[in-house]
Amino acid sequence: MASERFTVTAAPGPQPGVVVLSLTGELDHDTADALRGELEGRNGAVRILVDCEGLRFCDSTGLNVLLRARLHALEAGGRLELAGLRPPVARMFEITGARTVFRVYENVAEALTDRRADG
Numbered sequence: 001m002a003s004e005r006f007t008v009t010a011a012p013g014p015q016p017g018v019v020v021l022s023l024t025g026e027l028d029h030d031t032a033d034a035l036r037g038e039l040e041g042r043n044g045a046v047r048i049l050v051d052c053e054g055l056r057f058c059d060s061t062g063l064n065v066l067l068r069a070r071l072h073a074l075e076a077g078g079r080l081e082l083a084g085l086r087p088p089v090a091r092m093f094e095i096t097g098a099r100t101v102f103r104v105y106e107n108v109a110e111a112l113t114d115r116r117a118d119g
Contacts, residue, residue: 006031008038014112017046017078024054027062035062039069039080046078051108053084058092067098079103083111 006025013020019042027035042048050066052058070080083105085093093099105111 006034008034010038010042013047013049015047017044018049018112019045019047020049020051020108020112022051022054026057027055027065028057028059029061032061032065036065036069039065039072043072043076045073048073048078048080049108049111050080050082051084052082052089053086053107055084055086055089058089060096063092063096063098067101070102081105081111083108 006023006027009022009024011020011022012018021035021038021042023035025031039048048069066080066082073080081103082093084107085104090099093102093104105114
């Protein structure tokens with residue numbers, strides 16, 4: 001799904017049940033529905049890796065969408081992880097304390113090669 005300021009692109013990961021969602025632009029009150037809709041369509045995923053490398057901004061609405069999706073994934077026996085947090089977005093996660101509840105990787109390549117993620 002896309003808007004002028006925000007896009008979500010989904011791609012299958014290297015293993016079955018793994019999906020990589022790449023976010024680009026600004027995730028806020030006006031654009032969060034695109035991410036929410038994409039996440040709701042991933043109920044069967046064992047692991048959702050959210051690539052934030054192209055994300056320039058994230059407000060509390062976007063953060064809440066990610067936190068709720070993480071809880072839903074955990075309830076379903078899966079997980080939601082983040083990769084590539086750039087400084088402005090990383091700061092939002094650190095200030096709110098949300099950084100401590102997500103497994104966060106430097107980039108997607110590191111996340112996909114992490115053996116801890118297999119279990």
